[in-house]
Amino acid sequence: MTENSKKDEVLTDIVQMLESNESFTDIVEFIFRKAEEYLNTTNACLLQINPNGTLISTIVDYKSKVGRNLMINDRPLSKFTICRNDVLILNDILVDDKYKKIMDMLGVKTCVTVPIVINGVIAMYFAIFDSERAIEWDKLQIQFINDISIIIQSIAQKKITGNSLLSSYEVLKEILSNIGSGIIVCNKDNATVLFENRIAQESQEIRRSMKAGIEDFFDADFVYNGRATEYYDSESGLWFEIKFADLTWIDGSRVIICTAMDITQKKKNQQKIEYQAHNDFLTGLYNRMRCENDLQKIIKSAIKENAIGAVLFIDLDDFKHINDGLGHQFGDILLQQIAAGLQSIPGLRGNCYRMGGDEFIIIILPELYENIDNIIMQVTTIFNKPWYLMETEYYCTMSMGIVVFPYSGTDVNELIKKADIAMYEAKKSGKNRYTYYDEGNDSNSSKRLDIENNMRLAVASECTEFVVYYQPVVDTFTGECVSCEALVRWDSKALGFMAPGEFIPLAEYLGLITYIGDYVLEAACKKCREWNEKGHPDFRVNINLSVVQLLQKNVVENISRMIDVTGVNPKNIVLEITETFAINDMERVMKIIKGIKALGIGIALDDFGTGYSSLNYIKQLPLDIIKVDKTFIDDILEDDYAQAFVKLIVELSKTIGTKICVEGVEKVEQYEFLKEIGVDFIQGFYFGRPIAVKDFERIHLK
Structure with missing residues (x-):
């Protein structure tokens, strides 16, 4: 996730607190906690000046897991020089002496204070501190801090005046338009669009996805569970996460606010992680973990349908000779050629797995079992032809063990083990052949381990x-x-x-x-x-x-x-x-x-x-x-x-x-x-x- 998208996601969550009925301090503490997710600072405070304007103390004091107690309460405002009439941004690398003393006293290396104005008077300060790092803020972070202060100011004004969501529609419009997410506000009763922010108006891919989400939301059969819904825009190839929330609009009407965030990179990362978790990086075949998962499902289905399937366990004969003799890069090329060859056999694409090294498994689905003899013949034919490496023909045969399920068992690990035992019997019998598992081979397996x-x-x-x-x-x-x-x-x-x-x-x-x-x-x-x-x-x-x-x-x-x-x-x-x-x-x-x-x-x-x-x-x-x-x-x-x-x-x-x-x-x-x-x-x-x-x-x- 990019820094910009992360900022937008955090702001989207914070904006939804504008209509919260929780206490002011609980709302601000939530805002500080979300802000830490983006800024990664140690402390955030909301400071208040006492009625006579002489002392400063904390209304909300939030600290991260590594944050420290700053001990600000009841300090003389005259000596608390970091609270000014404008925004102040400091770090201990470049700092005037008049600020350094107070920063040393608090034990912080970074300080940002923003005045909060209520009814034309500075009533509070939004302050961010970091005791670990001297931070050099970028434009995105400064804009984020400014947006947070506006939201806190609006919430405070609402709590004081008892007015609607914000005293100014223009302020709301400004905040929502600066958020990188698409936002559409609809009347809850008739789905009339009351507001669209700049992103929702200008980005056609976001607009299409939000419109689809809103149509689903107002569908009579749709049951919203409070969770975000993912939408794919086929025209742009982008993914969006759509959220809905109930709010009271400026005019007092009940509305639905729909937010849309671009999660395409997140989906790509998820797909990459999932691919890496289930696929062999070298051959592109599914790996052992995917094999075990698939086989479990196939066995369960076979039992339910009273059907038969098989597991083919392949081990290359003398692969080590090529790997050691020519080098691993040519061994890798051979494995890739074999993977392509196996998948080219009709019915086997998606059912071939590389278990590691030079071992492969093929799952014969029940619907293909009646054709197993032909499949086995095609597999053996592949290995009876030369492979081309370094512009030269090389022969690399295989030994294959075959086990039938559910007759020979229903446990995944046991079936793979039995197929491995049958494969070794084929290897012991002279290689370049296949053998079906026989129950009598179990004693041979124990003997093999002893040997x-x-x-x-x-x-x-x-x-x-x-x-x-x-x-x-x-x-x-x-x-x-x-x-x-x-x-x-x-x-x-x-x-x-x-x-x-x-x-x-x-x-x-x-x-x-x-x-x-x-x-x-x-x-x-x-x-x-x-x-x-x-x-x-x-x-x-x-x-x-x-x-x-x-x-x-x-x-x-x-x-x-x-x-x-x-x-x-x-x-x-x-x-x-x-x-x-x-x-x-x-x-x-x-x-x-x-x-x-x-x-x-x-x-x-x-x-x-x-x-x-x-x-x-x-x-x-x-x-x-x-x-x-x-x-x-x-x-x-x-x-x-x-x-x-x-x-x-x-x-x-x-x-x-x-x-x-x-x-x-x-x-x-x-x-x-x-x-x-x-x-x-x-x-x-x-x-x-x-x-x-x-x-x-x-x-x-x-």
Whole structure:
């Protein structure tokens, strides 16, 4: 609210006291209290001269919460130099000595006195003091003080003479025309307009709103509750607050006074506050608080109508990789693109929410529930296409949990929790998929919390609970174990031995995978050096690097430091990167891979065939090994497509000078087929499962 509008609002309230039947002192005290709202001073007094004109005392003495007792009563008028025949404005920065003494005695830094004339004689003084500040008044404030003194003078004159509202219509007209609010006075019986102030006459938008308000007021069905009513003027786009009050007019007739104040800025501020309270500032979607409020209403309606709805809880897969690797500004752009994509699905605008971070919720309204399968398909389709960041394609998938209400519950927090549980099940099952909530998942939720708490403790204890297992990689033609893959396991003191599928997705979700990955990298490098020095100089170890590790700004420096610390021969280390990482931001990926290879380390592309790679991507990357995913091997003896795919990759590898390793080989027939088509390396249960280091050494490094 501007200073001018604040002044006008206070004056509007004060003017309505002109016809009050309360005592004079109560009215003046009300006026002083309202005046403090605008002037923010510590004291206001109404001073009276005794009949013989020798002493001055207080009729009304008002002080704010920080105001002090000024002790003015019965002081000699001759020494009370601040009471003069004209307006006096002082502060203690620039003040004559004749005034300074009285200001020091009162303990004030600011003083304003205005004489109040009754029947041609100064009978009182309206005085404003401030004991805290030396105020330099502006024109608006001085005009405000002058208007207050006129109103007090008019009220005093009325109380003394017993005449009507004001002894002078011209004085009333002057006061009401100087108020920044629109004012219209109407006859209470027939709505005839008796008076309009300057604002009501000249401002068409205020006039339109006041006319509409007056028409409503005099409507037979209208019941006025004494509260202000808000009116919107569509032509100007402005909001006005309309108030009504009963008064006795100058001629003694009963009238209605209608006041209108421009509250457009106030409404804009309210709308801004409401938007900020219910909307996510980044994406423009509704936020968690709005989600919970809306969901509560929708559930209540669904129960009443015996209908069904659903909550879709979305969490982005590996969003941290993009956020950390490219920078938060590009992570923000991705979130904005996702928000726009979700809202573009028919029926979802207004029902999508950002819960925080990379989590979103979609509420499927009961009237859309029969179309839920199509909506889910459209959501998954959005995430199966690349996102464009920095003029480059990036893939970012999502895991989604779905819970149906009211079947799975009616409590908002419980439903969101169950959708979150279902989402985690989808993530644990391999990401880039959706899962419906199952009551059996509740026990998994409790287990998840145990895993999370114990994992944090294990990482904080320097990862000593994590152990490295090794799986043999065999030369297809010699049958000799020439290398191995280092795979992490967790031997938890509290939870027992845990397979990677039980904790790796959660470690990625919690952002702990970097610490675990660095621990495995160092342990595997140390073991490789040991084996090289004990009779296996060319034996290599393959080590998986998480996308989070690879996207760290100092990834090459970190790997170089690890090589130096462990003393391993870098040519015997092969770092495996995922296909998803390889296809995002080719320029950045090339820089990282070239930096790693410059250390003498080999690079393998892991899980090839499961993502979105094209052969063009593969040709650009300086790879040493391509590892074909197990999914192509399971049915390779019967599946013509799988056979053709692996043969194609073998031929491609010969052209671009890389080796091929096939994972998941479990049968001798698979091994013979792969050997026949020229695959270089084999990895799978047929040659050995991942086992502890001592068992691996005993079996494969004799």
